[in-house]
Amino acid sequence: MAKKKISVSxxxxxxxxxxxxxxxxxxxxxxxxxxxxxxxxxxxxxxxFPKKPIFTGFVKIFRDANFLLYLKNSVFVTLVALFASLxxxxxxxxxxxxxxxxxxxxxxxxxxxxxxxPIRLGVLFLNLMxxxxxxxxxxxxxxxxxxxxxxxxxMYILTGYIRMIPAEMDEAAFIDGCSNLQVVGxxxxxxxxxxxATVAIYNFIPIWNDVYFPLILIFDPSKKxxxxxxxxFFGQYQTDWNLVFSALTFATLVSLVFYxxxxxxxxxxxxxxxxxx
Amino acid sequence: xxxxxxxxxxxxLPSLIIYVLFMLLPLVASLGLSFFEWSGYxxxxxxWFRNYVKLFTEAPNNVRLGNALKNNxxxxxxxxxxxxxxxxxxxxxLQRGFRGFKALRTIFFAPSxxxxxxxxxxxxxxxxxxxxPLNNILGAIGLDKxxxxxxxxxxxxxxxxxxANAWQYTGIPMMLFVAGLNSIPNELYEACSVDGxxxxxxxxxxxxxxxxxxxxxxxxxxxVGNFSxxxxxxxxxxxxxxxxxxxxxxxxxxxxxxxxxxxxxxPDMGLGATIATVMSVLIGVGVLFWLRLYVKEDSxxxx
Numbered sequence: 328m329a330k331k332k333i334s335v336s337x338x339x340x341x342x343x344x345x346x347x348x349x350x351x352x353x354x355x356x357x358x359x360x361x362x363x364x365x366x367x368x369x370x371x372x373x374x375x376f377p378k379k380p381i382f383t384g385f386v387k388i389f390r391d392a393n394f395l396l397y398l399k400n401s402v403f404v405t406l407v408a409l410f411a412s413l414x415x416x417x418x419x420x421x422x423x424x425x426x427x428x429x430x431x432x433x434x435x436x437x438x439x440x441x442x443x444x445p446i447r448l449g450v451l452f453l454n455l456m457x458x459x460x461x462x463x464x465x466x467x468x469x470x471x472x473x474x475x476x477x478x479x480x481x482m483y484i485l486t487g488y489i490r491m492i493p494a495e496m497d498e499a500a501f502i503d504g505c506s507n508l509q510v511v512g513x514x515x516x517x518x519x520x521x522x523x524a525t526v527a528i529y530n531f532i533p534i535w536n537d538v539y540f541p542l543i544l545i546f547d548p549s550k551k552x553x554x555x556x557x558x559x560f561f562g563q564y565q566t567d568w569n570l571v572f573s574a575l576t577f578a579t580l581v582s583l584v585f586y587x588x589x590x591x592x593x594x595x596x597x598x599x600x601x602x603x604x
Numbered sequence: 605x606x607x608x609x610x611x612x613x614x615x616x617l618p619s620l621i622i623y624v625l626f627m628l629l630p631l632v633a634s635l636g637l638s639f640f641e642w643s644g645y646x647x648x649x650x651x652w653f654r655n656y657v658k659l660f661t662e663a664p665n666n667v668r669l670g671n672a673l674k675n676n677x678x679x680x681x682x683x684x685x686x687x688x689x690x691x692x693x694x695x696x697x698l699q700r701g702f703r704g705f706k707a708l709r710t711i712f713f714a715p716s717x718x719x720x721x722x723x724x725x726x727x728x729x730x731x732x733x734x735x736x737p738l739n740n741i742l743g744a745i746g747l748d749k750x751x752x753x754x755x756x757x758x759x760x761x762x763x764x765x766x767x768a769n770a771w772q773y774t775g776i777p778m779m780l781f782v783a784g785l786n787s788i789p790n791e792l793y794e795a796c797s798v799d800g801x802x803x804x805x806x807x808x809x810x811x812x813x814x815x816x817x818x819x820x821x822x823x824x825x826x827x828v829g830n831f832s833x834x835x836x837x838x839x840x841x842x843x844x845x846x847x848x849x850x851x852x853x854x855x856x857x858x859x860x861x862x863x864x865x866x867x868x869x870x871p872d873m874g875l876g877a878t879i880a881t882v883m884s885v886l887i888g889v890g891v892l893f894w895l896r897l898y899v900k901e902d903s904x905x906x907x
Binding site for chain 2: 350369479506590
């Protein structure tokens with residue numbers, strides 16, 4: 328009797344979870360399918376599978392020099408910001424993990440607050456400041472904002488990991504004549520690899536996907552980011568649905584592929600107690 | 605010698621400078637702009653509390669502000685119900701640890717990696733009254749009566765947007781709940797069974813109390829997220845947040861006021877800064893609450 332009850336609840340739970348998975352996947356599948364249909368076909372049979380898959384939308388996108396330029400801009404901004412943020416955060420986290428005292432605690436919470444403070448509330452001053460500095464329409468203004476905005480999360484995860492590395496190892500290295508920089512670069516960083524991966528994947532998402540700051544800081548058409556272009560694209564070509572869906576699909580695939588590569592690392596990092604520091 | 609004050613500050617300074625210059629200073633300085641009359645071009649004029657008077661007492665600003673606050677509150681409450689309750693259920697079910705659940709967890713989280721703008725566009729198409737899948741599916745299962753222009757009707761638009769938003773973000777609170785559930789010691793459940801507790805008792809007297817801090821963290825994160833949201837509304841209803849401001853939240857009101865709207869209203873940076881100040885005060889309360897929870901967590905962990 329008891330055994331049967333367990334299997335009933337198992338069936339119910341599994342059904343619920345599978346239905347939810349379908350609900351999560353369906354919109355994405357629909358988008359992928361629609362990107363392979365002609366505009367006519369989309370209008371006539373919006374829900375069906377593409378009768379004869381076409382890829383004209385994707386071809387159009389990759390023949391468009393602008394599209395490639397925006398892709399290049401986004402890759403540049405994302406890579407530089409991720410690298411800058413990681414580099415400064417590693418040193419910051421090392422200091423916060425290894426030193427003790429009131430100042431250290433205060434700094435820790437000052438940075439921690441940034442994990443939840445929406446940086447966009449400061450957009451008015453950022454706009455003004457970059458304007459004064461002549462950095463409107465510069466990809467570096469975006470890079471600086473993204474670096475600042477991702478430091479808190481990186482600090483949180485990395486500090487947690489560094490605390491798990493015994494401080495005696497540092498002492499031993501110091502006695503062997505290593506400098507602070509050598510200890511961080513040669514000893515701590517190699518041990519931090521999993522944490523660095525988690526941080527890089529997690530920070531990639533908001534940087535790559537952001538349109539808020541490009542909308543406010545970037546007006547020069549040649550400096551637009553990829554996602555900013557997709558946003559405007561949606562408004563401009565509302566009659567060529569095939570092209571619109573191809574653009575949306577490609578933009579989504581970039582995020583999803585990145586997530587797929589790092590999901591194991593990310594999910595583990597987020598659930599296995601790393602968040603507890 | 606190695607652990608010196610100098611070394612500490614050398615390590616901290618690069619981050620601190622970037623963080624202060626491009627995050628903290630802009631936040632504070634933007635609020636300062638609320639005391640100026642300024643269209644974004646030309647000179648700024650110091651006007652004391654003129655912008656606050658304009659925002660709180662003069663039509664249409666005061667009406668728009670009240671409307672946006674009301675909509676934000678509704679957006680928050682409905683998200684708590686449809687997103688976070690679902691996330692809790694999913695986390696508890698996933699916790700049963702049947703085979704294949706790890707893969708499901710990965711799928712559930714996937715939409716949060718997609719751009720908000722794209723999610724907004726995608727759901728706009730799903731809600732399309734003429735050929736959108738939602739109305740089609742309703743028609744196919746005989747619920748023709750429920751077919752409607754989801755984003756075009758004042759009564760359904762904001763709820764429809766909240767559903768799209770929840771579709772994207774359920775994975776994040778779910779992960780936090782999973783982490784919270786993982787940290788509950790099994791002995792607590794065993795003790796409950798020994799005392800003859802049912803599944804419900806375990807849930808009510810072990811799971812929920814143990815998850816209290818995670819629940820509060822999730823609620824605060826949702827609050828801060830919703831009260832600073834912009835893109836999802838922008839993607840689905842434009843900056844005018846139609847129909848007739850039914851989906852206007854503080855984020856869209858701020859954007860429209862600050863940078864001007866397509867209807868031709870000129871940009872008013874001073875008034876925009878005043879709206880940003882209102883948002884900062886609301887969100888600031890949330891942030892402080894959230895930080896306190898973390899301080900508690902930290903000290904209760906004994907680390």
